[in-house]
Amino acid sequence: MRIAFAGTPEFALPALEALHAHHQIVGVLTQPDRPSGRGRHLSASPVKRAALAARLPLAQPATLRSEAARRQLADWAPEVLVVVAYGLLLPPQVLALPRFGCLNIHASLLPRWRGAAPIQHALLAGDTQSGVTIMQMDSGLDTGPIVLQRRVTIAEGATAGSLHDALAPLAAAALLECLAALAAGTQPPPVPQPTAGVSYAPKIAKSQARIDWTRDAVHLERQVRAFNPWPVAETHLDGEQLRILAAKSLENGSKNIDPGTIVGLSDESMIVQCGSGRLAVTEVQRAGRKPVSAGDLAHTRVLAGRRLG
Secondary structure, three states, rough: OOOEEOOOOOHHHHHHHHHHOEEEEEEEEEEOOEEOOOOEEEOHHHHHHHHOOOOOOOOOOOOOOOHHHHHHHHHHOOOEEEOOOOOOOOOOHHOOOOOOEEEEEEEEOOOOEEOOOHHHHHHOOOEEEEEEEEEOOOOOOOOOEEEEEEEOOOOOOOOOOHHHHHHHHHHHHHHHHHHHHHHHHOOOEOOOOOOOOOEEOOOHHHHHEEOOOEEEEHHHHHHHHOOOOOOEEEEEEEEEEEEEOOOOEOOOOOOOOOEEEEEEEOOOOEEEEEEEEEEEEEEEEOOOOEEEEEHHHOOOOOOOOEEEE
């Protein structure tokens, strides 16, 4: 099939690679280069780098509401537009361009976790299952009818990074299955999303990374896992930033100890009192340093009795 592709981050790469191997990609849309890093130099998106490496036609419009951007897409004459974490809204004129419409891959089991950060919010909420949804796009925010869904169990201790890496190839395989059925005329009609169970996953802000030790340990473990690899849960030790990369909640604790107090070390874990329960911190990173185990950190300073916050 003649396919146009719209995507930006790494999550979109397995789908782009699968399409390149099995279909004709007539063009790739990705967001304009953005400033990044300490020097704030312009940086290409992962999708742009992949498209250039594969020598695919590429466009980076700031919006798809302009006539020029829509003309570019129309000139490619795609039969379907596949959208994966593109980051720009598609106006009705774009939705109507391809013969088979626009298919979107979303990293959740819609209608749960519509929005920009479904993986992080699934972990923050303590969901035991996640998955991918392929939907026929409409003008709403992840509201289109469902074409296909694939479900996975969220592994114990999963981080946003590990769940991302599990869902991205699953999405690519589901997309190929969907397109094969579409080309053969055997794809069942899309099913409208249920009205019950709708929830939203707004974009994660870096300000959310700061740990509030008065919260319960279960919540803080979820925060650590959901914010790894970005923005990474953080606290302060002796006035210095300390990032928490891995931790496990413990039920035992004491209400007579101030939240954030390091009560000791156990099996290379730094045990921290929370508002309820305790958090066993296993991997940390000081500002400007490499990640280390909590045990290694304990070799550099006395931790017991210190207070994080």
